[in-house]
Amino acid sequence: MKAIIFDLNGTMINDMWYHTLAWEDILNNDLGGNFTREEVKQNMYGKNHELLVRMFGQGRFTVEEMDKLSLEKEKRYQQAFLPELKLLPGLQEFLEQAHNKGILMAIGSAAIPFNIDFVLDGLNIRKYIQVVVSADDVTVSKPHPETFIKAAQLLNVPPQDCLVFEDVPKGAEAAANADMKAVILTTTHEVDEFSYLDNILHFAPDFNDSYIKSLVK
Structure with missing residues (x-):
């Protein structure tokens, strides 16, 4: 990764x-x-x-x-x-550790810049994110892979070397279509809603999960 x-x-x-x-x-x-x-x-x-x-x-x-x-x-x-604006539990530490390991990070979201800025600046995490791909940057939304492919291109990293974090089936499907593995945060959808996908490595409620922590150790 x-x-x-x-x-x-x-x-x-x-x-x-x-x-x-x-x-x-x-x-x-x-x-x-x-x-x-x-x-x-x-x-x-x-x-x-x-x-x-x-x-x-x-x-x-x-x-x-x-x-x-x-x-x-x-x-x-x-x-x-x-x-209620705050990061998921464990994410601040995860971002810091990934940053210290030299892992590149991007946001690939269907949100408009108005909302992405609300989070990045409101939580002071822009320093961790090298690339942002928003709704305004793509012509076709998830589950089309354009969002994730464009993020990988801007990071100059092959798709197969990128790991996607998602919470919805259409997003995980977009990762699969981009030839990327995914980890799912179960904040929004149930595990069985992702059963048709074979690119999912793990499901977790937040970033305090031991598997997720192991990714940046």
């Missing part, structure tokens, strides 16, 4: 509940939808614009309208989550 690529939401911070509530508020209360919480959760992958199309169909919104809705959703999420 020469490089680590982290997904962000649900992987470095345990915030997916807050994203779910923000989307549920926008989709149902602002836009007149009638979606269950489970429907919202299952569609929370990829870019915000893609989620809106999945939920309401092609052509319902203009690009400008989706931009505005996307930013409003993230503002509501950040306002609600800010008091």
Whole structure:
């Protein structure tokens, strides 16, 4: 392992509940939808614009309208989550040890820069991250491998030498499509939801897990 690529939401911070509530508020209360919480959760992958199309169909919104809705959703999420903003247990130590070992690190996320900056600067961890690939940097979202392939290219590391940390099946699938192994944080989805994938090395609740710790010893 020469490089680590982290997904962000649900992987470095345990915030997916807050994203779910923000989307549920926008989709149902602002836009007149009638979606269950489970429907919202299952569609929370990829870019915000893609989620809106999945939920309401092609052509319902203009690009400008989706931009505005996307930013409003993230503002509501950040306002609600800010008091709880913290890294998953053990991650601060993991980042420090990986950094000291010379392991390159990147973020490969479907989040917009507005949200990535919220975490990197809010938690003062930008110093550990050499590369950021956001929703704005790719044309096709996970499970397409573009996010992780681009991160590996920017790090100048072959895909097979990168390890991905993820929390959702579509993200782990994107890692598989990029020829990368993955470790899954079980903050958001159950283990059996990943059963169709063969690139997963380990499941853990957080970074205090002994297997994860062993990666940077």
